[in-house]
Amino acid sequence: MNRDCYIVEDLLPLYHEGLIQAETTAWLEEHLKSCESCRELSNLSKDPVQKETIRSSVDNDQMFAKINLKLSVYQIIFVALSFFFAMKTSLLNESFGFILTYTILGFVTYFFYQRLIIVVTIAFLPTFIWSLAQSMNETVSILEAISGALFLALIHLLFAIIGSLVAFLLIKFKKEGN
Numbered sequence: 001m002n003r004d005c006y007i008v009e010d011l012l013p014l015y016h017e018g019l020i021q022a023e024t025t026a027w028l029e030e031h032l033k034s035c036e037s038c039r040e041l042s043n044l045s046k047d048p049v050q051k052e053t054i055r056s057s058v059d060n061d062q063m064f065a066k067i068n069l070k071l072s073v074y075q076i077i078f079v080a081l082s083f084f085f086a087m088k089t090s091l092l093n094e095s096f097g098f099i100l101t102y103t104i105l106g107f108v109t110y111f112f113y114q115r116l117i118i119v120v121t122i123a124f125l126p127t128f129i130w131s132l133a134q135s136m137n138e139t140v141s142i143l144e145a146i147s148g149a150l151f152l153a154l155i156h157l158l159f160a161i162i163g164s165l166v167a168f169l170l171i172k173f174k175k176e177g178n
Contacts, residue, residue, distance in 0.1 A: 008035070009038070011028055012045045015028055078112070079105075079108060098159065102157075103160070103162050105163060106119050107166050110167040114171065120160075122160075123153075123156055123160030124153045124160075127149075128153035131148065132146065
């Protein structure tokens with residue numbers, strides 16, 4: 001092989017893709033007419049290489065199922081802790097710290113699950129039930145107990161939804177940034 005053959009060997013992939021100049025193409029075709037080994041190499045390089053599929057010994061579905069299970073456990077623990085701290089600082093305990101904790105609860109819950117219905121369920125129902133149970137111990141009518149529990153749960157829910165809105169905006173900004 002002479003020096004021209006090495007140059008042709010380097011240019012063949014570009015030649016087959018049509019990515020070289022017209023003058024270079026003419027020179028290369030001239031060389032292919034005169035050189036048998038380069039012509040054989042050109043014929044071989046026209047056909048695409050068959051790709052073999054690589055079999056993995058790891059079952060991807062099983063691996064992702066384990067990862068998702070572990071993440072779900074951590075999420076449930078984190079949301080449960082957030083809920084516990086939120087209930088400890090709720091208005092039921094005569095504390096206004098619920099404003100921050102329910103906002104954080106809404107943020108964390110929406111950030112993990114990205115579903116507002118879960119935020120509403122976690123923030124509204126326990127507060128409503130707990131408030132209703134405390135009202136039943138006092139001497140108030142059923143209607144007053146329900147309306148008071150509903151009002152208290154809605155106040156807590158408002159701050160959880162504010163936290164969800166912050167999480168929603170953060171998620172959207174992260175997507176816009178990518």
